[in-house]
Amino acid sequence: MIELAHVSRSFGSFRAVDDISFSIRTGEIVGLLGPNGAGKTTTMRMITGFLTPDEGTITIDGRDIREDERDSKRKIGYMPESAPLYGDMIVEDYLNYVASMQGVNAAERVPFLCRTCGLSEVMHKNIAELSRGYRQRVGLAHALMNDPEILILDEPTSGLDPNQIGEVRNLIKELGKTRTVIISTHILGEVEMLCGRVIIISHGKIAADSPTSELASRYMRSASVSVIAAAPSQKELIQEVEKLSGNGTAAAFDVPYAETLLNGKSGIYGVRVSVDADKEIRPDIAKNVSEKGWALYELSLQRNSLEDVFRTLTTGGEA
Known part of the structure; x- marks a missing residue:
């Protein structure tokens, strides 16, 4: 379980996240929504441990991520909106490199991710030559390398064509059967199709937290x-x-x-x-x-x- 309690974060005089609290149970697929600058990405980066809250606590399975930073990070896979990939590496070499950096058995894990993320056709291509859809898949494979319990995806279908969007959505649905998934997206139809619950952030505060099926009846x-x-x-x-x-x-x-x-x-x-x-x-x-x-x-x-x-x-x- 992920739990945020009275978490705040400021950048200079700007308060990006303002005293938010919520918990996410194991196995949930949750949509994190909000306008640009609402605090979504800052919240996700604090959950991953990339940013430290100014106030409040974030716990994973009851343990404060600041007290057990390395173990907490091992439980999380994070794919930012623009996955930081090395364009001059071929896909297979890149994934082997990520595996070695994370202490994962590449001989076992890389072929599995190749099948899971649909990368078989491009394993021997340079990343720079790939379509945006395939680069998103490589970024997802990177995020899944250490078989994380929690998967955090920032705009996972941004810039994809309709066919690619459908493929990535199906993949996320499948992944959500065995792990907790947090998705930040501006595509509201995507949330309705993928997420069982929606958290809406506005001006750094939680404006709504509800099961997707009940959101309209509860707030409209x-x-x-x-x-x-x-x-x-x-x-x-x-x-x-x-x-x-x-x-x-x-x-x-x-x-x-x-x-x-x-x-x-x-x-x-x-x-x-x-x-x-x-x-x-x-x-x-x-x-x-x-x-x-x-x-x-x-x-x-x-x-x-x-x-x-x-x-x-x-x-x-x-x-």
Whole structure:
């Protein structure tokens, strides 16, 4: 288990991390989110022992990392956003070199990591010649060299193409079955796919700490209902939708296919209204539109996404 208790870190007069506390159980895959400069990378570097907290304690399996620095570091594999690789070395030589530096049996570990990280096709290529996707894989192999219990990944899919992103995500999922994984990323869809829990940091403080599946319901208060219908006027459709929503305010939006359906005549309108997240008004809208003899083309509910949660918690905007 990793545990941070009242941890702070400043750089000059700038307080990058401000009295944060959380714990991560063995076997969790946790997403660490926040805007640029929020304190994510500083937090990860303190967990690895690269930076020392000004205040507070960080323990791994109950032992303060400052009191048992070498043993704590042996339990951690860290891949920074831009993995520091030697471009003039071929991949196999580089991994053998890392193994020797860490006192690992290269003859056993390097072939295993070659298979695990999908490096078979590039083992005899110079690192400088590799695509960004393969360089990320080499960096991941480096982080896994000493078979760490904890894997910390800073923007692991940054700059990759869609195929490479899918491959790296699948690899992280597999690795997460046997170890604790902390992922820092700006790709919120990635967090939803990979992480069972999300910690959001804003201005050096924890803004949210929740299971990913519960984040929206815990922190969001609203959703939106979109209606596309043929009505006598947009004003009448807006009035009807607002009446059914309670205290919501409806807004019009353009319907691209309206003119096609009506052969150039106007009459198909789109209206979107905010509602309480737990309020369901779609059946009432469908019933009323039908009773008025209006044609209903679309009716949909859009619940707030993780992106909306992130924006609300890090900017103070309305959910």
